Amino acid sequence: DPKIIQKPKYLVAVTGSEKILICEQYLGHNAMYWYRQSAKKPLEFMFSYSYQKLMDNQTASSRFQPQSSKKNHLDLQITALKPDDSATYFCASSQVWGHSQNTLYFGAGTRLSVL
Amino acid sequence: AQRVTQVQPTGSSQWGEEVTLDCSYETSEYFYRIFWYRQLFSGEMVFLIYQPSFDTQNQRSGRYSVVFQKSFKSISLVISASQPEDSGTYFCALSELITNTGKLTFGDGTVLTVKP
Numbered sequence: 293d294p295k296i297i298q299k300p301k302y303l304v305a306v307t308g309s310e311k312i313l314i315c316e317q318y319l320g321h322n323a324m325y326w327y328r329q330s331a332k333k334p335l336e337f338m339f340s341y342s343y344q345k346l347m348d349n350q351t352a353s354s355r356f357q358p359q360s361s362k363k364n365h366l367d368l369q370i371t372a373l374k375p376d377d378s379a380t381y382f383c384a385s386s387q388v389w390g391h392s393q394n395t396l397y398f399g400a401g402t403r404l405s406v407l
Numbered sequence: 408a409q410r411v412t413q414v415q416p417t418g419s420s421q422w423g424e425e426v427t428l429d430c431s432y433e434t435s436e437y438f439y440r441i442f443w444y445r446q447l448f449s450g451e452m453v454f455l456i457y458q459p460s461f462d463t464q465n466q467r468s469g470r471y472s473v474v475f476q477k478s479f480k481s482i483s484l485v486i487s488a489s490q491p492e493d494s495g496t497y498f499c500a501l502s503e504l505i506t507n508t509g510k511l512t513f514g515d516g517t518v519l520t521v522k523p
Contacts, residue, residue, distance in 0.1 A: 294451075301450075325509050334411070334513040335498070348508040380450060386509055394502070396509055398444070398452035 295319045296399035298383050303404045305373050312359075313368040313402045315383030323347075323389035324366040325396065326358060330379040341366055342389035373406045380404070409434050411501050413514035420521050426486040428517045430499030433480065436460075438504040442511065443471070443484045446496040455497075458482055460504075489521045 299314040317324060326338040340348040344360040355377075357369045370377060380401040386394045410433040420426045432441065443455040456468045458475045465473050474483040486493055496518050500511040 323509060327511075334515050335500075335511070336513075337510040340509045348510060350510065382452060384452075384509070389509060394509055395442070395454060395457065396511060397454055400449060400451040403450070 294400065296383060296385060296397060298381075298399040298402050300402060301400065303402055305404065305406050307373060307375060307406055309373050310369065310371045311373065311404065313370070313381050313383075313404070315366050315368070315399060317364050317383070317385040317397075317399075319385055319387075319397060320364075321385035321387050321397075322363065323386045323394075324360070324364075325384040325386075326366065326368050327382040327384060327398075328379045329382060329401070330376075335382065338368075339366075340389060347389055370404075375406045378404055378406045409501055409503065409512040411499055411512050411514035413497075413499055413517050415517045416515070417518045417520070419519070420489045422490060422521060422523050424489055426489045426493070426519065426521070427474075428484045428486075428497050428499075428519065429481065430483065430514055431479075431481045432499070432501050432512075434501060434503060436503040440502045440504060441473075441475070441482050442500040442502065443473070444498045444500060445493075446498065446516070448495060452498075455484070486519075491521045491523050493521050494519055 296317045359367045380403045382401045383399045384396040439460045442457045456471045496516040498516045499514045
């Protein structure tokens with residue numbers, strides 16, 4: 293059974309709309325992350341959270357807002373969607389943020405298409 | 408600046424053969440780790456193995472091992488006795504330990520096909 297659940301698996305949106313990507317992890321981890329994989333680009337780090345607090349933000353646009361309602365949840369709200377936001381968004385988690393033994397485990401991703 | 412390069416966009420092997428996938432990287436840090444992940448056709452990313460920069464011993468995990476050439480800043484993933492189920496995209500990723508915020512720098516990936 294998958295330990296990191298991302299919902300939905302596929303998402304189609306229109307330009308200018310707003311969507312929320314859901315991520316829940318059942319690994320008992322304290323740190324969670326978002327990565328993005330755009331077409332023909334490698335995975336790119338977006339955010340890291342530790343105990344529900346933002347630790348690192350490498351996303352220039354404020355249209356991307358992580359939301360953590362529980363320690364094992366890290367959703368990603370994207371507003372004013374643009375076609376360039378089309379990508380697969382991966383959620384990941386690790387036992388502890390900032391530890392030298394950190395190993396990230398990834399979910400299956402949400403594939404977002406913005407028309 | 409960090410950079411990870413996987414020069415082989417694709418690779419193939421026959422069932423039972425050993426497969427080697429190459430990765431090179433750039434970093435100015437002394438302490439770092441190199442990870443290998445496999446992306447299944449479903450899109451799921453699976454952690455395979457990692458190599459710490461300070462460990463001179465090549466790491467091994469089941470049928471996966473690495474050949475770490477620190478002075479050349481290169482690392483290869485070796486899959487022994489490859490199987491069709493090993494097909495997928497393999498990513499190399501770099502994590503600098505001093506600022507270990509969970510930020511991995513990924514390569515473009517190598518798509519491996521193992522033929523039955």
